[in-house]
Amino acid sequence: MERYNKVVLYDGECGFCSFWVQWLLNMDKQNTLKFASLQGEYGQSFLKNKGLNITDFDTIYFIKDNEYFYEKSTAIIQIVNSLGGIFKLIVLLYIIPRFIRDAVYMVISKNRKKLINNNCLFPTPKQRQQFID
Numbered sequence: 815m816e817r818y819n820k821v822v823l824y825d826g827e828c829g830f831c832s833f834w835v836q837w838l839l840n841m842d843k844q845n846t847l848k849f850a851s852l853q854g855e856y857g858q859s860f861l862k863n864k865g866l867n868i869t870d871f872d873t874i875y876f877i878k879d880n881e882y883f884y885e886k887s888t889a890i891i892q893i894v895n896s897l898g899g900i901f902k903l904i905v906l907l908y909i910i911p912r913f914i915r916d917a918v919y920m921v922i923s924k925n926r927k928k929l930i931n932n933n934c935l936f937p938t939p940k941q942r943q944q945f946i947d
C-alpha cells in the first residue's frame with residue numbers, strides 16, 4: 815500500500831457518506847486529506863491487512879501517518895480535528911465515553927442510507943487529486 819499521511823476510508827456506495835466526503839473536501843483548505851472507498855483496491859487492501867471484515871462497510875476509518883488507524887466515532891473526531899481552526903473543538907467530544915459515541919455512530923451508520931439516499935459525489939478536478947482510487 816502506498817503511504818499517505820491522512821486517509822479517510824468510507825463507503826463509496828453511500829449517499830450519506832458521499833455528502834460528508836464532499837463537505838470534508840470543501841473544508842480541507844490545505845488539501846491534506848486523501849480519500850478512498852472501502853470497496854476500492856486501497857480500502858480492500860487496508861481491511862485485509864488489518865484482519866477486518868472486507869464486506870461490511872458500516873464503519874469509517876481514518877489512517878494517520880500510515881501507521882495508526884481510528885474507526886467509528888474516534889475516526890470522525892480525528893478527521894474533523896485534522897481540519898484545524900475552529901474544528902479542533904471537536905476533541906471536546908472525547909469527554910463522552912467511547913462506547914456511547916460508538917453506539918450513536920452505529921445507529922446513524924445503520925440508518926445512513928435512509929437519511930440521504932441518492933447523493934452523487936462530484937469532486938472538482940483539483941479535488942479529484944485527493945482520491946486514491
